[in-house]
Structure formats: C-alpha cells, structure tokens
Amino acid sequence: MATIYAALEARPGCAADTSGLRFAVCGAAPAPGGRLTRSEARFGFPAIEGYGLSEGSVASTINPLAGPRKSGTVGIVLPGQEVVIVSGEGKPQPAGQRGEVLIRGANVMRGYLGRPQESAEAVRNGWLHTGDVGILDEDGYLRIVDRIKDLIIRGGENIYPKEIEECLYRHPAVLEAAVVGKPHDRYGEVPVAFVATRPGTAVTAEELQDHCPASLARYKIPTEADVLEELPKNSVGKPDKGPLRATVSGSRRSG
Template identity: 45%
Template structure:
C-alpha cells in the first residue's frame, strides 16, 4: 500500500491553504506555504543523491526550518532522525554513525559540536540553518536556503505505509541509545486516534512548547495538528513569560506539557495576561504530582488529562477519556486498537489491582530497534512490547503507573540514561566508582544525582566533578548533585546495589 505521513500536510493545505499552520513570535506560515516549501526540500534532497530509506538527521529547536525539513524528508521517502540540539560532539557522532545518516541539518549555533562530530565520520553532509560561516563547517556544507529552490514534488514516489518515517533514539536499561523505527502508518494512527480521544477540534490552537525532536511534541502536537488542520502556536523555548504571551497573542486553547512546565505555570504571576482561551491541557513524560495538577487546574480553570506513552509507541498509548470521565492520577485507558496488559515476572497476566509490568501491542508500537535484532526480540518476547514500567489496572479499566522498573531518570521530561552518565564519570581521573540515580525533585520531577567513590590517594570536590561533567555531556544529562562516599553498596555478585543506595540517601 502506498502511503506517506506527509499526506496530512497536503490534505490540510488543500482544504485550508490560507490558514495559519505555524505561528511564531516573529510571524506565521500557512498550510500552503509549509506544503510548498517542504516539497522544494524533498526534491532538493533527492537531487543531492539521497534515495528512499536514507537517513537525514535534524538537530534543530522549534524553528520553522524544523517543520519544513521534517515534511520534506517524509515527502522524499527518506527517514528523519531527530536529535536534541544540546548533544555534544561525541553524542552527535554516535547517533549519526549508528543511524547510518547521510546528512545532518543543524543550526549555526551548534557549529563547534556538529563540526567536531563530522570529523569523526565520512560520507555525512551538513546543511546549516542560520549564517553559514564556511570556516566553521566542513567543505561542501550547504546553507538551508539551497534546499528551497523552486521545484515540484508531485512526481516523487510516496513510499509504503510500513516504511520507516522516523528513527527515534531512546535509552533502555543496557547499552547506548537505540533507534526505534516508527513507520508512516504507526505515526498516522497515533496522532489521529490520540486527537480523537482528546476531543481536539480543527478550530483549536495548540501550544507547541514541547520540543519537536521529542516524540511527545512531534506526534501529539505537530503531527496531530497537521492531521486535523489545526493552528500551532510555537514557543521555541519554555519560559513562563513567553508561554503566557503566546497563549494571549494566539488565543491558545490546548496546553500540552510535562509536569515541570505545569509546576512553573501553576506558581506563575499571570497579572496582565489573558489566558481565558485555554480549554484543556495534557500532561505526559512523567507522573504529575496531584498538588501541581490541582493548583494548575484551579488557577487556569481547565482540566489536565494525563496520558502515557513512549518513544517506542509513537507517543500516545493511553489517555484519560475526557474531563467528565477521567480519573485523577490515572494515565487513562488504551487508545482504540492498542492492547495493554499487566504481567508478572514470568510474563503471565495479572488480575485487576495487582502491580506488574506494563506490556503493549497494537498499531502504534515500533517496528523494532534499528540494527538490533537481539534487543528487539527481548523487548517483544511473547509478542508483547515490554515497557519496563510497573503499574496496575483498576476494576474500571483505568491504568495507573506506580514506578519504573528501569533505572531511567526523567528530568524535566527528558530521558537520562544513568549508565551513559556513569561511563562518562568513570573517565574522571579521580573517580573510582560511580552510580547515577534519580532523586525526587519538586520542579523537575527527578534530578540527576551521582554518588561516587574516589581512587586511593585521589581528591576531588563535588562542585569540580559537576563542572567537569557539564563540559562533556548534554545539559539535561549532567549530574547537578554529586555525593562522595567511601564505598558504594554492592550485592552478592559485586554489582552496585542502587536500591540500597537510594534507601541510604533517603535516610
């Protein structure tokens, strides 16, 4: 079956060509404009030797070029690899190499890190958004406008529904980040059904402060809005005044965010801002504290529906079924066509009310991990995708998450993989052993904490270790707190006992 996710943009552009698709503080772009410009990008990419299935990395914040590049990549039958702009050179190089990317589209502000990463690779070309300083980039680097020469994309083959549209990197419990392959059909179904469950309408204006490089912002905001012809009010970076200004300026009706955003807005001074256009909110990425939820709802007078999803599920898997039928602190019920089960340690189903691992299957679950058949088989054992999250289903079918089976730390909605940070810390000349855990944080949900022991005769101060790590890893990953101990607790096999470590720190 021939199908391409970008058909959502084309259909909305045909139905409402002059309607604003994207609104930025600096101006707006209509559906017709985004459709036309992304078509130019598609033709330009194919003319530069890229073929269906090739990977193009996009390392941009919420700027117009991200959206134009995204739909252009899809129209060309290529696969987009979204990357966080905060990644450092070594991390960028890893993602480009592991994904077999042939091109990276990045912002001029990232010249130092991206250029350093490209020196470690061959066959990866760069396209720069912003001022192109030829001295800072490899020879042959293009400026983004070079992809916008007039062209007609109507003769491009759209590809198949099961082709990989997005290769989204995610961290698990072992190894380095893995690329989850999400097809055109999977992403289409998720954004379509998620919007229907949420009760969104074409007249709604959705706030896009969640990063588009993250599955939540990409699928639940950008894709969902394109699918249903909605307007998106884009805020490039979360700052309370900027969010309040956007809500007032664009008459935003839908707020989508992670708990840290709701926390900041719940305690914000809204004097002088008109937020009366808001009618509903959604929260994901981590569990939202009840106190924050109620304070936000009381302040803004709207319900916030909590949902649940993963990179591997193309974002939404469950969501509460409307303000009148929700259960506070529940993640709701599965979307149409998605099956959810709670299982024990032997993968046997558990009855209502009993806590076990959440496993999933359905139209939205990843095709698998790119070039990782062993990890894919393990994750999909028994025909169900194992999330690593613990929860239960109540008698009414509502799902509740109670804990994470994985050691993953979710800081401000961003996933931080402890082993990756630990491996970095082991490179510090004074550190003998290291363990990274998450500690509860009222504002961020969790904070990254490193507990280390030093090598014999070595000395280091916590502040120095924090500064050292900050220079070598993305800003959301480095530990803000470092605790130095004589010895880390270990189990019988010699493995660091993180459960005991957490208990000690709480005590």
Template identity: 50%
Template sequence: MTNLATILVNSAVDQGDRIAVRHDDSTLTYAALDDACARVAALLRDRGVRPGDRVALTMPNVPLFPVVYYGVLRAGGVVVPMNPLLKAREVAFALRDCGARMALVFPLFADEVTKAAAETGTECLVTEPAAFEDLLRAHEPMSGIVDRTDDDPALILYTSGTTGTPKGAALSHRNLATNTATAAETLLQVGPDDVLFGGLPLFHAFGQTCALNTAVAAGATLTLLPRFEPRRALEIMARDGVTVFLGVPTMYAALLHAELPDGFDAHRLRLAVSGGASLPVEVLHGFERRFGAGVLEGYGLSETSPVAAFNHPDRPRKAGSIGQPIRGVEMKLVAEDGAAVPPGEVGEIAIRGENVMSGYWNRPEATAEAIRDGWFHSGDLARVDDDGFYFIVDRKKDLIIRGGYNVYPREVEEVLYEHPAVAEAAVVSVPHPVHGEEIAAVITLRPGARATAEEIRDHVKDRVAAYKYPRIVTFTAELPKGPTGKILKREIVIGGHLL
C-alpha cells in the same frame, strides 16, 4: 499512498491560508509550509537522498523544524531527530548507528554536529536562515510525495536503555499516522480553530505526535516556544489564544507558581495535557483552579509513537491515573514469568497495537527482548483498577526523569568510569522540588587518587548533554554490593534518602 507527509498536503489543500506555525511575529501558512517542504524535498533529492535514507535533524522549536521534518518525509527519507543539547560524541554515535546520509543543523548547534559529521563522514548542512532560504528558492518544489509502505520507517528516535547503549526506535508511517489521528480525533479533539502550545521539544515523540503532527493533521495552529520559560509561556498563551496546552509536570508546576502578566487572559484555554512523568495531584488541581481548564494525563514511550493510554475527554477522569488504553491499542499487566496480573496488583505494562514500533534499528536482540509474542514490554510497573484505569507505581528500569528529560544512569556511569580517578560509580536519583528527580553520583576513588566533586561534575558535563550530568557528587569508601558483586543502588543513602 502511505507517507506521513500527506497530513500536511491535505491540510494545505483544505486550510491553505490559515496559519500552520507561529514563532512570535514569524508565521507560515499551510500553503507556505507545504511549498517550503516540497523545496526541501527537491534539495535532498538533488543531494543524493533516496527513499529510505536516514537524515538527521538538529533544531530547536522554530518554524524551520517542520519545514525540514516534512521535507525529509516527502522525499521518502527517514527523519532522525536529535536533541540539540547533545555533545559531539553522542551525535556521532547516532549518525554512525543509523548510517545517516545527511545531517541538517540549526546554526546555534552547529559546532557539535559538524564535529560529529566530520568524524562519521556524514554530509552536514548548516541551515543558516538567509542562506538556506536562498538555497530553497533555487530549487523548484518537488511535485508529489514519494510513496512508502505502511511498515516503512518514517522516524528513528534514539533512546538509551539500562545497558547505556542508545537504541533507535524505528517508527513506521502507520505507527505515526494512526497515533496522530487518534490524538487529533479522540484525545485532544482538535480542529482548524484550535491553537496548540508548542513548548514541548519537537525532537521528542510527545512534541512531535501530540503537538506538531496533531496540529498539522487538524489544520490547527502550533505556536512555538524554543525554550520553556514560564513567564514567556503565559504571554504566548494570552497573545495567541492557546486552546490546548501540552506539557510535562515541571511545566505545570512552574506555571502554577509564576506571576501572571498584567492583563493576562487565557479564556480560550479549554484543555491541558500532561505526560512524560507522573503529575502530582495537587499540581493538577491547582492548575485547573488557576487557569480554568481541565488537565488530562496520558502515558506513552518513544517505542509506542508515543501515546498508549489517556484520560479520555469524553469519559470520567481519575486524577493520578494515566487513563485507559487508546483506540487501536491494548494494554495488560504481566508478572516476571509473563503471566497476567489481576486488577489491584502490580505488574509490568505490556502494550500491543498499531502504535508499537517495528523494532530497534539494527538491534534484533534488543527488539526480541522488548517485543515478545507481539507485546511490547515497557519496563514500567503499574496497577489497574476494576474500571480499567492504570496507575504507574514504579519503574522497573533505572530510568531517571529530570525535568521531563530521560536520563539513563548507565550512560552517565560509563562517562564517570572514563575519569582516571574513579574506581566505581553509581548514578541514582534523589527527589527534587522543581525537576522531580535530580541526578546524583556516588563514587569510590582509585587507591591514592584524588578528585573533587567539581572536577567530576565538569568531566561529565563536557561529555554529555547538560540535563544529564550529576549535580550531586559524593564520595564513599565502598559501595553496597550483593553476593554476586552487583552494586545495590537501593541501599545507597544520599542526603538522608535511602534509594
């Protein structure tokens, strides 16, 4: 049988009485989590969800997330996780694009999702805790797990590209199961006695594979934090005896400078893992000195389930490096013409292995462009040393990473162009001491038109997730262009920064 949900069933058999998920005083044992997931699967089946149907999931980091996540998988469905911060227009696009059969949403985020579901004709179920528990109790647990093949999709993760049109990376049961097993066995090396910090968003590939699925596969405990706040994170680390901390660089910087709670004790912390963006070496060493645990950096993308490279715990580490390819994965650097790049020179990272997606959902042309001769072309530029350690040096794509969240300029530019006063717009990033990168919009106005920076910001803020809108808005008479008329972002100057 191939179904990612088997990792939960197996742990429920072996570790039934152990705590699987904790959110403050609320806990679920493996037996209770398995039972709840089986009831979700029965509910979905009775509402017409069939194997292969897509089911959207919009929830924060609360115990209900894994209940629904594994319930959908158990029923043979395909999970489509949504960022809870998305607006109705963004949700509607994804629901329509993947042909979602149902959408399940946490009450706090119901307004935008229900609007989107009404627009697309998608059945929407608001999971108000008390009412949803009653609904589950009314369903007998579904016996067994719907069998799927290795290559059947288990998950669709929406990720924008430089075209600005979101694409759904289809990850198979094999992609996720093998990446999870590798993370649990060779990278994090976790077991039932471990407690993993669950502050990474579970709708994201990093949080799903390295926190949720890895913890469940190992029979460990995942302690959840719905919204990262450094003081609260420190309290959870001490209270629950966190052994493995997973985070993005902005989290590490925040913890490094946060005041420690009275009596703080994190002696059980043995490992910290960073991904999502480059971690400054000073922050890495500062965290290690303060908390007494080694930090290992890794690298991956939604399209690679996500882990592709890692500083392995049983090998020498190189600070500032994303490490070496993980088990079952090959990496190489290629030039524009596809030729291999020798050690020490910069090239684009190409990845091949059991972690690489089957393709973008209903996007054959985009899939063919990204996966060539079996190699996924990442768009990230790096160099590799003689020991096989990779070092990211730049991004080929115009991706902006703000506080660990991916922001694609073209998507924001499309919204800017919807403003009646905007003639041309370019979205770029500038360095930021906390978020790593901040989003800036440089705009030329239509002849005779007027607009303020605040008006432009509000226009975008109402139409995209909160982390995407430009905090910096400047106006210019003309944007720099090349001979073909293409805007040259690298020649834009903002606040003294030449981009």
C-alpha cells in the same frame, strides 16, 4: 510534560487569557499528585494526563476529556490498543496488582533500526515491554508506579522512588523531587532525595526527613536530602536521574 506545569506553577500569580484553550495534555513523565488539579484551578481549563512511549507511537492511554478523570492515573487505553500488567514471570496480573506494563497494537514499533538484540528484548510476541511498573484498577485506569530500573533494593526491601517523591511533593516548599539509590555497604542501597524549592521558600534536609515518617515506612525515609536550585533535565526537558546517581555513586557508607 510535567516539567512545564512545574515551571508554570513556579511563576508568580499573574493574569493570563486562556479563553482560547479547550484543554491541555500532560505526558512524558507522571505529574505529581495535585499538580494538574492546581493548574486547572489557576488557568481555568482541564489538564488531562496520558501515557505512552516513542516505541508505541507516542500515546497508549489517556484520561477521557468527556468522561471520568481519575487523579493519579494516566487514564484508559486508547482504541485499537491493549494494555496488560504482568508479573516478573510474565503472568497477567489481576486488577490492583502491580507489574510491568505491556502494550500491544498496530502502533507498536517493529524494532530499533540496526539493533536486533534490543528489539527482541523490547517486543516479544507482539507485546511491547515498556520497563514501567504500573497498576490497572477495576475500571481499567492505569497508574504508573515507577520505572523498573529505578527500583531501589534496601536490605531485601523493594522501594519505588516515586512513592517517596510523592511524599516530598506534599511538603509546601517542594517544587521538584527526585530519589535515587546510593550504594551502601550494609544494605546494598539506600534512598537519597534531591529537591528544588518553590520560589521564595526554603527547606532544610532535616525538615524534609522529618516530613516523611507520617506517610512512609521507616526503611523508605531518605538517608540524605539535598536541596538544589534546579533538578537536572535531559534534552527534551524530562527529569534526568543519571547525574544524580553519578553524584551519589562515588561513595559508600556502612553502618
């Protein structure tokens, strides 16, 4: 998963015998731009990103080992499955348009054990509704934009945290980044950033906010930025935004 590659990137440069490795796969959470490329350059074997869910028997797309690999995407659909992008009204979206990622195939679960209502919401007419926002390009490569539940709505403007996180990752001091919505009396929500820095580096909140305007619209710039030793993870090592939301949800700000 991307967290492991972050841990490897944080280790000081040292010799490692990787001659026995043909390739490595990254999944569970999207890898920030450039991380897998840096891993390939450092360790000398291809790092391939894929995508899937437990409800879809783990894997649904992957960048081909022998074919073109597109950085920033999670590859093409695996044999025996279908992936489509649909609008909020359930209409299929053309190439290049964002929407919810739906998956269909023999690999999709029948349902959650003992949870009929949740099962009916997740699987409809054979299609697994993933809750992920994605884009399929003209070549069939899937790019994950964000989780629907992570969407921040600031004064009527939709903000996908992943876009802000990708911007923060481009700062040389940032190793990990997470953005959540903070309640706000005037705008409803505003984006707040949390980052962990690379070993031997330091960065201030002001520096992070000054870094953002070059690639983000003004309304997407985090109103706050907190530097932590490490971002919280869940039981399987994936970034966990729940504790971060709890940190910011206790207070409102107007203005």
